[in-house]
Amino acid sequence: MEGQDVTKVVLLACGSFNPITNMHLRMFELARDHLEDTGQYRVVKGIISPVGDGYKKKGLIEACHRLAMVRLATEDSDWITVDAWETLQPEWVETAKVVRHHFDEIFTVEENIDDVDTVKYPKKRRIEENNFEGSSVYKRRDATQLMLLCGADVLESFGIPNLWKQEDIDEIVGRYGLVCITRSGNDPHKFIHQSDTLWKYRKNIHVVPEWVTNEISATQVRRALRRGRSVRYLLPDRVVHYIQENGLYSAESEQKNADVVLAPFQRYTGASSS
Numbered sequence: 001m002e003g004q005d006v007t008k009v010v011l012l013a014c015g016s017f018n019p020i021t022n023m024h025l026r027m028f029e030l031a032r033d034h035l036e037d038t039g040q041y042r043v044v045k046g047i048i049s050p051v052g053d054g055y056k057k058k059g060l061i062e063a064c065h066r067l068a069m070v071r072l073a074t075e076d077s078d079w080i081t082v083d084a085w086e087t088l089q090p091e092w093v094e095t096a097k098v099v100r101h102h103f104d105e106i107f108t109v110e111e112n113i114d115d116v117d118t119v120k121y122p123k124k125r126r127i128e129e130n131n132f133e134g135s136s137v138y139k140r141r142d143a144t145q146l147m148l149l150c151g152a153d154v155l156e157s158f159g160i161p162n163l164w165k166q167e168d169i170d171e172i173v174g175r176y177g178l179v180c181i182t183r184s185g186n187d188p189h190k191f192i193h194q195s196d197t198l199w200k201y202r203k204n205i206h207v208v209p210e211w212v213t214n215e216i217s218a219t220q221v222r223r224a225l226r227r228g229r230s231v232r233y234l235l236p237d238r239v240v241h242y243i244q245e246n247g248l249y250s251a252e253s254e255q256k257n258a259d260v261v262l263a264p265f266q267r268y269t270g271a272s273s274s
């Protein structure tokens, strides 16, 4: 029987998934093994949330295709799922808001919100909202915890000026927690050590070493596709077929958003074209 102190965890990965690669799927397996090895957690679900088209990243193809590919890639998994909510929003959604949305979904199910006082609960959450230190929203013993899953490049992007709001970083690492998979070229331990915020919340950041280093990146996959090279075994076969059937990833698609400023920079600096 499972010990009383084992916390259920849902892992949420946000990103372009342009296209989804085997490494994106591996991230979930690595994170689950790492968390469960501690004896403190049981990972019950993984959610992939592709970013909306409003993110305006160069070469980002339409969300409907990226979603369809994630759906095909996760067909064989009994625990990794895809969620379209983020892609359905009219504008780019900050990651902290995406995390909040998914936490609310879990919270609603677990608290069976239909049966309780719907005025009381938002109030309770607001009281807890401004104090992340040593705390979390997981007050109930058996409550499921939501953690953001990312590669070390995303963690290090917290340090890029005007890309992330300080309060969003505080909320993600202080309130929810982060699982970070190492990527060559990044040193998450050093980065955490050098950041006062991340150091403060270091107990909520789980750094997972990938010993079988695997440098698949979606950028390299798109490059190979543009050059007519095979990408088989880098992506699930179903995704390779989908790309071929729909003629995705050309020199032309790589120029999408080439003159547009990435949505977070637009939002935080007011700039709209480069």
Ligand SMILES: Nc1ncnc2c1ncn2[C@@H]1O[C@H](COP(=O)(O)OP(=O)(O)OP(=O)(O)O)[C@@H](O)[C@H]1O
Pocket: 013, 014, 015, 016, 017, 018, 021, 023, 024, 027, 149, 150, 151, 152, 153, 154, 181, 182, 183, 214, 215, 216, 217, 218, 219, 220
């Ligand atoms: N090889 C990898 N090792 C660790 N994390 C990875 C790896 N590839 C992707 N990730 C992580 O997966 C998430 C989604 O990433 P994203 O969609 O940007 O893929 P990517 O391969 O980094 O694509 P791109 O090259 O277009 O930036 C991010 O958190 C990213 O850090």
Ligand SMILES: NC(=O)c1ccc[n+]([C@@H]2O[C@H](COP(=O)(O)O)[C@@H](O)[C@H]2O)c1
Pocket: 014, 015, 016, 017, 050, 051, 055, 057, 093, 094, 095, 096, 154, 163, 164, 165, 168, 264
């Ligand atoms: N301020 C923010 O919330 C913020 C800033 C930059 C990227 N992100 C997210 O991080 C992910 C990064 O994806 P890419 O590595 O493909 O750019 C996306 O899901 C994006 O929405 C969030």
Ligand SMILES: [Zn+2]
Pocket: 153
């Ligand atoms: Zn990336």
